[in-house]
Amino acid sequence: MKKQFLFTLSAILTIYFSYSQNTKIIVLDSISNLPVKYANVNFLNGFGVFSNEKGNIMISDLNVNSIEISHVSYESKKIDLNKINNSIVHLKPKIIKLDEIVIKKEKLKLLKTISLKPKIHSNYKEMFFSAIGLKLAFKINPSDNKISILKSIEIPLFKKTNDATKNFYPEKQYPYKTLIKIEILESIDDKPRENLYDYIKYEIINSELLNDSFISSFEKSIKIPENGLFIVVTFIGKVDENNLLITEMPYDIKKKYPDGKFIKWILPNIPISTRQNDNKTFFRFDYETQSNWKQIEKPNNYDKNKEYPIFEIGIGYKIDLME
Structure with missing residues (x-):
């Protein structure tokens, strides 16, 4: 009976201290x-997350002191977690000055639609x-001048059905639903730079509704400049049955490697x-604010004794050619 009591008390204390180590913050518009x-949310340790709806x-890592x-x-806004008085953080909206833009409306004629299939x-x-905060940038060029x-x-x-990755992922992760953000960046010197259009779109990749690709359509007319553009996809995280x-x-912290x-x-x-050819894919992590866009130099599962070429993700797309 005494042993059972001690075991129960130990379990309760473990649950209590594990829960009490969680830091909860609510981000609100000021x-x-x-x-x-x-x-x-940048943990300033090479990792980060996103606030939910x-x-x-x-935050359940005691070593994260500032975000x-x-x-x-x-x-x-930079926050010292040791000095925060409550769980609420207010962000001040940016003041954006919009210049007057005169748009000349033109009647364009559709010549043809070009479809490029993805490489599967x-x-x-x-x-x-995929990982939380991973950004993938896909170069897309105009066609036929x-x-x-x-x-x-x-x-x-x-x-x-053809994913031979069960050694990396347990089967229980299927089905999955992952929230992504889609943006459009300008192309300078064949690398992603600043936002090209004021466009942000959130979508959910739902494995139960897909076969071997995910299609995202643009409800606005996205004109491709002469030097091309980059479509950037950011992986926000997993969503529940209500798409939240x-x-x-x-990341996980393993007891055997306390600093790892x-x-x-x-x-x-x-x-x-x-x-x-000219197809280029770059990647970086959203919480690495000082990092540069990198090319894919090797698969995630790689042989350290093998030399690899530069890789790309063979994105597909549809382009309307107009005149």
């Missing part, structure tokens, strides 16, 4: 007092994992292939 959803952030919260529509394969030795309007993109994915973002840490942080990979897995 004027409207409404939640700021999908704000980028209610502006909630949950920086940013959002495209708000001024960034089932070789798990050539794939890229005509006015090129981007209509949709198609991202290749590994299907569950699940607040979780982006292990990235918490999420689905989907994405096939990669050897880069050809």
Whole structure:
């Protein structure tokens, strides 16, 4: 009986202290007092997360003492978690001065629609994992020296039926639903730079509704400049059955390695292939504010004794050619 009591007390204390170590923060608009959803929360240790639809952030790593919260529509704010008085953080909206723009309306004639299929394969030795905060940038060029309007993109994915990754991911992760953000960046010197258009779109990749690719259509006319543009996809995180973002840490800390942080990979897995012609794919992590865009130099599952070429993600797309 005594042993059972001690075991029960130990279990209760473990649960209590584990829970008490969680830091919960709510991010609100300083004027409207409404939640700021999908704000980028930088742990300043090479990792970060996003606030959910209610502006909630949950941090369960005691070594995270300071964070920086940013959002495209708000001024960034650095927070010392040891000095915060309550769980509420207010962000001040940015004051954006809009210049008057005169738009000349033209009647354009559709010449033809060009469709490029994504590069899909089932070789798990050539794939890229997804993770919270991962950004993928896809270069898309205009076609035939005509006015090129981007209509949709198609991202290749590994299907569950041909995905030989069960050694990396337990089967219980299927089905999955992952929230992504889509933006458009300018292309300078063939690299992604600043926002090209004031365009942000959130979508959910739902494995139960997909086969081997994910299609996102643009409701606005996205004109491709002469030097091309970059479509940027950011992986925000997993969502629940109600399509609400699940607040979780982006890494695990293993007891055997107290200082080691292990990235918490999420689905989907994405096939990669050897880069050809002008097709370029870059990646970086949203919480690495000082990092540069990098090319994919090797798969996530790689042989350290093998030399690899530069890889790309063979994105598909549809372009309307107009005159």
